[in-house]
Amino acid sequence: MGISWIDQKRCNGxxxxxxxxxxxxxxxxxxxxxxxxxxxxxxxxxxxxxLECPQNAVYVTPYRERRAVLPW
Numbered sequence: 001m002g003i004s005w006i007d008q009k010r011c012n013g014x015x016x017x018x019x020x021x022x023x024x025x026x027x028x029x030x031x032x033x034x035x036x037x038x039x040x041x042x043x044x045x046x047x048x049x050x051l052e053c054p055q056n057a058v059y060v061t062p063y064r065e066r067r068a069v070l071p072w
Contacts, residue, residue: 002043003060006035010057017049017058025049026058 003025006017013033017026026049027038035057043060050060 002040002045002063003037003049003058005059006037007055007057007059008034010055011035012055012057014054016052016054020048020052022046022048 006026011034013028013035015028015035017035018028023039023042023044025037025039025043026035028035045060045062047060050056050058
């Protein structure tokens, strides 16, 4: 379960998803004015970010997202 991805073309950088997330999974890139997934493993799959996004740019799936842990 967890956040799947954020559509960078749809995201308007309002920051609602960052504010509503109870686990601080999403952060806002100040330079690009876009949201991005910072801590994917902490996502509780509450769907609050997806429901709050006015642009429908956030996608949450009921399936666990597995990504390789990179050293950098």
